Amino acid sequence: MCWSATADLAAGAGIAAVGVACVAQVRRVGDLPLAALPLLLGAHQIVESVVWDSGGGGGPATVAWAVIALPLLAVWVPVGVVCAAPRHARRRLALPLVSGLVTAAALAYALAARPVTAEIRGHTLGYVVHLSHAEWLIAGYLLATVGALLLSGDRGMQLLGLLVVVGALICWALWELEFVSTWCAFAAVCSVILWWWVRGRRRAGPGARGDGRENRPAHSGEDPECRRRM
Numbered sequence: 001m002c003w004s005a006t007a008d009l010a011a012g013a014g015i016a017a018v019g020v021a022c023v024a025q026v027r028r029v030g031d032l033p034l035a036a037l038p039l040l041l042g043a044h045q046i047v048e049s050v051v052w053d054s055g056g057g058g059g060p061a062t063v064a065w066a067v068i069a070l071p072l073l074a075v076w077v078p079v080g081v082v083c084a085a086p087r088h089a090r091r092r093l094a095l096p097l098v099s100g101l102v103t104a105a106a107l108a109y110a111l112a113a114r115p116v117t118a119e120i121r122g123h124t125l126g127y128v129v130h131l132s133h134a135e136w137l138i139a140g141y142l143l144a145t146v147g148a149l150l151l152s153g154d155r156g157m158q159l160l161g162l163l164v165v166v167g168a169l170i171c172w173a174l175w176e177l178e179f180v181s182t183w184c185a186f187a188a189v190c191s192v193i194l195w196w197w198v199r200g201r202r203r204a205g206p207g208a209r210g211d212g213r214e215n216r217p218a219h220s221g222e223d224p225e226c227r228r229r230m
Helices: 005-025 029-035 037-053 060-084 091-113 134-150 155-176 183-204 224-229
Strands: 116-121 124-129
Touching: 005 029, 005 037, 005 183, 029 037, 029 060, 029 183, 037 060, 037 124, 037 183, 060 091, 060 116, 060 124, 060 134, 091 134, 134 155, 155 183
Parallel strands: none
Antiparallel strands: 116 124
């Protein structure tokens, strides 16, 4: 959440531009969902600029903001991590993925069944979403998003996960003070990290494992079967 419609619009356009650069550099289909995440974050900021202009309330822009922030991201992030993660790490990503799917279903039901409203609070926008068992949903959401990044087995994604933890805590603290939110800067930094990650994957080439090492042929040099026969 930025401090005005203009700031949200400018931040959204900038973040979306980083997303275009990320997608343009993708060389692996599995990297595409995470590479496109800045496009989604940029769209999120632009939608919020409309919420600012409308003075909050419960209009379509408010609902769209909540849909992106809650059920969509709860699925998008773990699915993107599973697609891009090294093969050896995918088994342990099953828990964040299932958590994301279940949490997203519950959040989507809550958004469909109850109204979502937004109100201007000083220099921030506050969103009111009526959730049952909110603590469990928050835990499932964090497991799906932050947990997937930290368990990915990829150093770039793990760095992004740590950044999300720190940024979320800072944003929450400043929102509680009803001060200028850091969400714009946070989303921009996340997008730059993703751009750096995509570039690294492109330089590593098709043999990259995602953990900073390269795959090597299983039988490089002398064939071990030949050694046994000798």
